[in-house]
Amino acid sequence: MYRSESLSPICLGLLGRFRLAYGTETVPLCGNAQRLLALVGLRACVSRTALAGMLWPEATEAHARGSLRSALCKLPRDGRPLVACSRNSISIVDSVTVDARVLADAALHVVRSFEAPGVAPMPMVLLGEGDLLPDWDDDWVLFERERLRQLRLHALDALAQRLTQEGRHALALETALTSVRSEPLRESGHRAVVAAQLAAGDVDEAVRHYDAFRRLLREELGVPPSPLFTRMLPAASSVEDGPVPHRQRWAGAPARR
Numbered sequence: 001m002y003r004s005e006s007l008s009p010i011c012l013g014l015l016g017r018f019r020l021a022y023g024t025e026t027v028p029l030c031g032n033a034q035r036l037l038a039l040v041g042l043r044a045c046v047s048r049t050a051l052a053g054m055l056w057p058e059a060t061e062a063h064a065r066g067s068l069r070s071a072l073c074k075l076p077r078d079g080r081p082l083v084a085c086s087r088n089s090i091s092i093v094d095s096v097t098v099d100a101r102v103l104a105d106a107a108l109h110v111v112r113s114f115e116a117p118g119v120a121p122m123p124m125v126l127l128g129e130g131d132l133l134p135d136w137d138d139d140w141v142l143f144e145r146e147r148l149r150q151l152r153l154h155a156l157d158a159l160a161q162r163l164t165q166e167g168r169h170a171l172a173l174e175t176a177l178t179s180v181r182s183e184p185l186r187e188s189g190h191r192a193v194v195a196a197q198l199a200a201g202d203v204d205e206a207v208r209h210y211d212a213f214r215r216l217l218r219e220e221l222g223v224p225p226s227p228l229f230t231r232m233l234p235a236a237s238s239v240e241d242g243p244v245p246h247r248q249r250w251a252g253a254p255a256r257r
Contacts, residue, residue, distance in 0.1 A: 010080065012041045012092075014100040015130035022079070032071040038133065040083055041098040042144050045091035054140045100132055104148055107155035110162075122171060126155055127178050153179055153186065160192035169200035185220060187213070191229050198232070207233060 008023025018034050020027045029037065035055055040046055046054075052064035059067065072090075075082055084091050092098065106123040132145040156179035163172035173196040179189030190213045197206035210233050214225055224230075 010082070010096045012037060012082075012096055012098045014038055014041065014098060014133055015103065015128065016133075017135070018133060020082075027076060030074050032067065033074040035136075035138065036068070036071040037075065037082060037092075038136075039140060040090055041092050041096065042100060044101070045089055047089045049088075051090060054138075057139070100144075100148060103128070104151060107151045110155040110159050111151075123155075123159070126152060126159065127175065149182070153183060153189070156182075157188045157192055160189075160196060164192070164196045164199045167199070169196055172196035172199070184216065187217075187226060187229055190225075191232065194229075194232055 008025070011019075011021045013019035013021070018029075018038060020029060020034075020037065032055070036051070039051060039054060048065070048068065049061075052061070052068040055071070056064040056067050072083070072085065080095060081093055082096055084093055103125050106125045110123060110126070132148050133141050134145075156175055160172045160176040160179065163169075163175060173193065176189055176192035176196055179186070180193060183189060190209065193209050194206045197203075197209065210225070210229070213229075217223055217225060
């Protein structure tokens with residue numbers, strides 16, 4: 001039994017497997033209660049109608065609303081509340097920390113403050129691993145997972161560029177490599193790696209990284225790097241790649257290396 005009367009922080013983990021914890025103690029929930037809490041945790045506040053429709057899209061409106069009431073009753077009720085219910089909406093309470101929202105807020109802050117002067121603290125949450133609820137395939141999860149993935153990648157690119165400009169080359173390189181690990185065929189992450197290496201004076205490493213990416217693109221997509229990337233390394237512009245073989249890989253997701 002978890003000690004809900006204590007002042008332990010309440011954490012809702014959605015990056016990786018679902019986890020609800022009061023301090024270090026995990027609280028088990030049934031599947032419907034997990035999905036209800038995850039969706040409300042991601043959106044902060046959701047109307048009852050929208051919530052019922054997204055969680056039970058195949059059910060009639062009356063049945064979906066009944067399932068929503070049932071799921072609400074299965075949330076922990078003998079301690080601090082997790083959600084606040086009004087007549088028309090359900091919202092997550094402020095005392096619950098949702099890791100996916102912490103990540104999204106950090107990424108949005110980086111993107112919005114990209115042009116701000118001065119050395120900012122390093123948002124380490126962006127360097128973490130774990131997709132949003134990877135074992136779930138609900139439509140709303142797929143949408144939120146892709147939204148969060150794209151937001152994080154753009155934030156990593158912006159952060160790596162800023163760190164390079166500030167002369168924090170090691171952190172810039174680690175940030176850029178995190179982006180590359182997340183999406184190996186995304187060129188902007190590789191450009192950030194090379195930019196950090198060039199700024200640090202590691203020209204040989206920059207050329208090696210460019211060449212490795214050029215080969216990867218050629219093998220997986222049958223295309224060369226963009227002229228923007230090539231111009232970053234003047235020596236690379238003179239490399240004769242020869243004709244690039246046409247490969248039909250655009251229809252599906254490219255293989256990861």
